[in-house]
Amino acid sequence: MKDRIQEVRQNALSALEEARDEKAVADLAVRFLGRKGEVSALLREVSSLPVEVRPEAGQLANILKKELSSAFEAAEKRLAEAAAETAGTLDVTLPGRRLAQGRFHPLTQVCDEICRAFVRMGFSVVEGPEVEADYYNFEALNFPPEHPARDMQDTFFVSEKVVLRTHTSPLQVRTMEKTRPPVRVIAPGKVYRCDSDITHTPMFQQVEGLVVDEGIRFSDLKGVLAAFVHQIFAPDTPLRFRPSFFPFTEPSAEVDIGCVMCDGSGCRVCGHTGWLEILGSGMVHPAVFENVGYDPEKYTGFAFGLGVERIAMLKYGIDDIRRFYENDARFLGQF
């Protein structure tokens, strides 16, 4: 019996020495000290021994039980301390984690590019309110109250006389009220219309342009816009001026560029015409000059308003304007 006790002791201690984690120690504790474990089996055997050897064998088996209990306890403690220590250390061999890098929204990038093109031509930048008085958004721009021309822009009303501006043209009036000619400004900003499909969103961005001085002619408008188009798109991009109507310009023209998707041969994007509209423009209407106290006999000027999303869609070949506003980082990260 003494040899059996010695053998269990040896096996338990050498298995414990090899245990590398707390789970291995716990498994060994079950194997040796559990209810059906090897030490319990020894203790059961003791009771069946002849009475003269029973006390000594019982004593030895109980000493073994105590010894192994403390050995397992000590091993558990040692391994737990070692695990806690490693948890706090830095593994310098692990690969680094890449930080997601922020970037400007594609529309911000395109708007900046548009503004830089005009600033290089001597324009300065002005800004104005997005919640706008009916007077600046419509009336001073020669849209009389109740006039059907107001239907051209589906308006969000804040109250009877206050609207979310439907275009950046109010900045024409606000600028001329504050300054005397010569005027040469652009006004970038958000505008709002009750509109939503693959080429229209309820909030979009425009860049307005206004030039006023003595002797400004339609040919100046053509020269500035051609120079702009050739900076933003390819230098040989064709453009054309198509007669149009705006209450605050006369004559008025919309500017089309040769379709950048099909090089003018006709495709789905340009409705098989070979041309794409990018902006509205015209010579400032004398009624607008009168509203701001400029003498229409002395001064002439031109104005234009372009859609930033439209330019961005053409530049990058995007066929649905809503992509810009869905906040999908996989889409936005490409620009």
Ligand code: FA5
């Ligand atoms: C105007 O807003 C005039 N204020 C432009 C102007 C300025 C004319 C100065 C003359 C002188 P229009 O409604 O066509 O015009 O809009 C101009 C551009 O805004 C369009 O060519 C188009 O690119 C863009 N646009 C219009 N509605 C939307 C919309 N819902 N979503 C996105 N872009 C739009």
